[in-house]
Amino acid sequence: xxxxxxxxxAKEVAAAAGATVPDVLAAGLDILFVGINPxxxxxxxxxxxxxxxxxxxxxxxxxxxxxxxxxxxEDGALTGFGLGVTNLVERATASADEVSDxxxxxxxxxxxxxxxxxxxxxxxxxxxxxxxxxxxxxxxAVGARPERFAGxxxxxxxxxxxxxxxxxxxELIRLFGDLRASL
Numbered sequence: 470x471x472x473x474x475x476x477x478x479a480k481e482v483a484a485a486a487g488a489t490v491p492d493v494l495a496a497g498l499d500i501l502f503v504g505i506n507p508x509x510x511x512x513x514x515x516x517x518x519x520x521x522x523x524x525x526x527x528x529x530x531x532x533x534x535x536x537x538x539x540x541x542x543e544d545g546a547l548t549g550f551g552l553g554v555t556n557l558v559e560r561a562t563a564s565a566d567e568v569s570d571x572x573x574x575x576x577x578x579x580x581x582x583x584x585x586x587x588x589x590x591x592x593x594x595x596x597x598x599x600x601x602x603x604x605x606x607x608x609x610a611v612g613a614r615p616e617r618f619a620g621x622x623x624x625x626x627x628x629x630x631x632x633x634x635x636x637x638x639x640e641l642i643r644l645f646g647d648l649r650a651s652l
Contacts (some may be wrong), residue, residue, distance in 0.1 A: 474542050476521075477513040477559045478631060485561050488512030491555070492555040493544050494587050497651055499551035500534075501589040503580060505573075505599045505628065509637075512561025516541040517554045518629070522641055524638055525595070525629040530643030532649050555583060557603060565596070565628070573603040584619035592621045596628040611644060613651060625647050 477485075485584030490507045503527075510520040517523040530538040535550050547553060556575035558568045584592055594600045601609045614623035626644055627636040636644075 477510065481513045482509045484531050485509045485512030486563070487626070488515075488561045489559045490515055490517055490556070490561070492583070493517065493547050494553045494555065494583065495548040496587050498548065498587065498589040500591045500593055500648065501553045501555060501584065501587070503592060503594045504556045505596050506556045507559075507561040508630075509561050509563050511541065513568040514541070514629050515592075517544045517556075519544075523629065524583045524641055527638050528629055528645040531638070532645035534645065534649055553587070553589065557581065557599060565599070565630075569592065572600050573599060577603050580612050581619045584621055590652060591624055592650070593624040593626050595626050597625055599626045599628070612647065622651075 486509060488507070490511050494501070499514045504517065505518070508520060511517055521540070524543060526535075526541070526554055527541050529535045529552070535547075536553060539546060544554060557580060559576075559579075562568060581591075594603075597611055601606060601607055607615075609625055611625055611627060614625060616623055626648065627641060629636075
């Protein structure tokens with residue numbers, strides 16, 4: 470069912486554990502957004518941030534990256550806006566808590582190869598905790614980072630999951646807007 474534009478059944482979502490979602494990449498992107506890993510809903514449909522109402526799409530549009538709020542089924546359109554999306558860990562899980570620290574660190578090596586190949590101007594990690602663990606930077610905070618990653622500028626943004634109640638949509642829009650303004 471990957472790619473279908475219908476809501477998956479609960480059984481299909483549950484069966485998506487371990488599924489992968491194809492990267493949305495192109496050479497010379499302005500920003501490559503890096504999620505922790507796909508959720509089961511995304512794994513079931515084969516698209517990034519696919520659960521209806523995912524705040525990633527509202528943050529992108531609100532910050533002016535896209536001309537409207539896209540849906541997860543339109544993730545392939547991101548490259549037309551100079552954007553791409555991938556995940557540090559490829560396998561879908563019910564919760565990011567199911568991803569081990571070792572998997573996050575291993576994902577950095579895979580990601581580095583992608584960044585070197587596609588050469589985005591900036592890489593934006595969607596999750597402060599993920600970034601801290603994956604890169605061993607305990608004091609990392611939201612915003613621009615001083616280091617570069619495989620030649621790209623580095624940003625850390627909040628995870629846009631609705632489970633991350635610390636950041637509401639207006640704050641996500643402001644932070645995504647800071648990234649956009651920096652380019």
